[in-house]
Structure formats: structure tokens, C-alpha cells
Amino acid sequence: MKKIEAIIQPFKLEPVKEALKTIGIDGMTITEVRGHGRQKGHKEVYRGQEYNVDLLPKMKVELVVADARLEEVLRALTAAARTGKIGDGKIFVYDVAEAIRIRNDDRGETAL
């Protein structure tokens, strides 16, 4: 099992959800986050005082998939989240040791 952690543009959340749904992935966890990589921030001015806002709003999408489906899911995800401009975000993939469905103690890939 692999955990996919994707940091994406907030307005790409809907297309990503849609793309995952079409390949049969229903479960995911979403967090509103702020951050930046190479993307520069922007300037905001409050009563003449300038503020450099370098941490920009992003969405973090987390989901765990079976090993066999990893590439397919990554392809769908990147295609849906890409604009081609700086600030599109990053995807990290981790190994997952175990998954447990709390309701009935299912374990491993059946718990996904």
C-alpha cells in the first residue's frame, strides 16, 4: 500500500476529485494548508503598510491506494492538477505499513 500526499492549488480540488472518482477512487482526506515552494508570494497592503505574503493557500489531498493502482492514480492526479505554471504543487508517495478499518477490523488492502 502507498500513501499519496498531494499539495495542489485550491481551485484544482474539484477537478482532482472528479478525476479520481472516474477511476474509482472514492476515499480521500482534504486539509486546507498554506505553503510555498519556488513560487513567490504576493504583496498585500493594509493602510499603507506592505505585507509580503509568501505562504499561499493550498489544498493537501491524502489518500492510500493499493500498490497495483499507484501509477494509474498518480497519472490521473497530476493530469487533473496541472496548469503548467509555477505553484501547481507537489506529490509525495510513502510506504504504508498497515491499514485498519475501525468499524470491523478489516486489515490491509481490504480496509482501503
Add this chain to the structure above:
Amino acid sequence: MKVLAFAAFCAMAAAQTPPTLDARLSAVESAAKSAQSAGDNGWMLVSSALVLMMTGPGLALFYGGLVRKKNVLATMMQSFILMAVITVLWAVVGYSLAFGEGVPVLGDFRYAFLRGVGSAPNTDYAATIPHQTYMVYQLMFAIITPALISGAFAERMKFSAMLLFTVLWALIVYFPMAHMVWGKGGLLNAALGGRFPCFDFAGGTVVHITSGVSALICALYLGKRIGYPHEQMRPHSIVLSIIGACLLWVGWFGFNAGSALAASGLATSAFVATHFGAAAATLGWTFVEWIRTGKPSVLGAISGCVAGLVAITPASGFVEPFPALLIGFIAGVVCYFMVTLVKHRFGYDDSLDAFGIHGAGGTVGAILTGIFATSLVNDSFKDANGKPLALGWVDGNPGQMVNQLIGTAIAWVLATVGTLVILKIVDGLVGLRVEKDHEIDGLDLSLHGEEGYFLET
């Protein structure tokens, strides 16, 4: 010293003759008049403030809560900036074009730069309050009307385009319409010699039909927001909207009861009708929604309330409490179907339902006013013998329906044509829509360089 003072007192007493009965009567009359004027002026100044409160914060909160959080400031700014822009325009030419006695469709320049608008009453409009009070009261209506339209182009219009649009809209649509219905010699004026006397107590045609219909034209012309309708565009805070709706409800007492232009029995009657209309419309929308979807939503309840307030606006100074309940209930149900079924059937993106509520509710109200208007409530229209005239259908004057339909039709046509022309002009001059990237980033950041919420700092 004492003797001298006594002598002076005697001399004064001898010089004073007792006042005649006439002199005493006229003193009492002028005291009564000044007391009435004080009461009326007090109420009208409070009403003016209440109507301004409807725009900010009322409408600003109501609309602000309904948009996505990246557009909350831009949306509230559209209401707020109009409190400034329209005020200046009103002082320069607006009041004069609306209320100067010009031709039947537009005023003249006699009050331009507020010349001659002082503390002496203008007896044509309101005999007991300073002309200036009347002027500033009417200004508050001119502010909220274009602010209502902003619900249709929310989340996608340029700030510069919005400013230009509203200034032109006030000049081309609002001032002529206000003149026709309320200005001396206006085409539709029921009290001051109009050709087609149309009953519109507080602005069903002038405010709500014009803004609502213009909103529809704007929504059609601007096109949909990026992602509409397949992307979720949920209101970001119904909490803000409910506060806004409550402020609108309270402010509307100034809007409708204030339109009596005096602290009179008619003001009370309009106050009661307004309140009853809002209550019944809230229940109307809520019940229909509950039956159809299984849940009575909070947004539904407050939307119904506003729909009822809109519909009772033209009727408020003409109808009794129970017809007011009925008008409100009908408006609540009709507007529910307008924003749920009709909007989706035709697929226009009236972001915040300015047309579904103000256009539809205003039209329902204008027509029902022709049915329920009665001289039992408003006896200011008299025949040659001083007998109150029959007003609406319930008084046995079905012919009034024709005038109401003419007034409604004129408002629809003026708003449609005027708005189309203005949109063309503004589109040509500065462009209407923000760039795609700006729309995606949100207007708060891209247009104003600010964000509404910074909860982590």
C-alpha cells in the same frame, strides 16, 4: 434704585395690551405645526439612517456571506463604495434629475448642486419636513438600488467596470424611473398628476423591478463564473448572511414606513404591513422547501424573508395587514420556484439571485398592489368633493390593474434596454470581466490586494 425699577415695570405693563384671540390662535397653530414638523423630521431622519443601514452593513453582509471566501471583501466593497459614489452623484445632478419638475420621463436641473434644497419644506413632496431631509431620504434609495444588482455579477466583474456601470445605470435607469413614479409631473405618479397613476408606495417598480431585471441582463451578458454550475460554489458563511438579512428586515421599516414621509398613521400601517409581509414570506418559502426537499434551510428562510419584504414594498402604504400576509406568502412561494426551478431551467448564473428575488418579488408585489390597495388604509387620493377615491380591485376599481401593469412593463423595458446599452458601453471602454487568473485567485486578492480572513495570525 428700587423705586426706579418699579416705575420701569409699571411702564412696561401699561404698554403691553392683552393679546387678541386671533394672535393666540395663530401662536397655538404655529406651535402645533412646529411640533408636527419636529416629530415628522425626527422619524424621517431615523428612516434615512435605517435605509442606509440596509446597504451597509445589511446587504454587504447578506451578499458577502453568499460568495466564496476569496471574494468576500470584493462583494462587500461593491455595496460599500456605492454609499460614497451615489451620494456624490446625487448631490451634483441625481436629486434634480429624479425630483426636479421636468418632463414626464425625467427631471430637470433646477436642483442641480442642491440649489435651493434647504430647510424649508418642499410642499409638493412633503410639507412638514425640511426639503433637505426629503432629499437625503431619497438618496438612500438611490444607493441601495444599484447595490442590489451587484448580486448578479458577483465574483467576476472588474471594480472599474462596476463603478462605471453603476454611475451610468443611475443616470440612465434609476433617475428616470424614480422621476416617473415619484417626481412631480412624472408619467406614472399617482399623487402629482401622472398620466398613468401607478401605486408604488416605496419602490417596487423603481427599486426592485429595475434592479432585479437589470441583474438578469447583467448575468446573461457577463456569462457564467468559471466552473459554474458543475463546480461547487457554496456560500462561505450563512452566518454573515443571516445577520445581513436581519439588518435588512429592520432597515426595511425605514424604507417602507418612512415612505409615508411623516410620523403618521399611514407610517404605522406601512410598518405593520411590512412586518407581516416578511413573516408570511419566510414561512411560505420555508414550507415549500421543507415539503420539496425534506429540510427547511436557514438560507431558504432568510431568502423568503427578503422576497416578502420586496413584494410588500409597493403595497405597504396601501394594504391592510391580512392582504399583507397573503402578498408575502405568495412572494415567498413564487421566488422559491424562481431561484430553484426557473434559474436552473434557463441556466443563467444570477450568482446571488438578485433577479429571482428582487425582479420576481417586485413584479408580484406591483401587480398584487393593484388588487389589494384600499382607501381604508390610504385616503390621500380624493375626488372633487373630498371623498376618498377607490384605489384597487378590492375597492371596486379593477381598472387600476392596467396602470400597475403599465408601470411594471415600463420598469422592465427601461431596465432591460438601459442595462444592455450601458453594458455595451462599459465593455467597450474598460471591459467587464476580470482576467481568468484573477477570477481563479479571487477578487479580494487580485482587485483589492487583501484577504478577508487570516485566522492563523
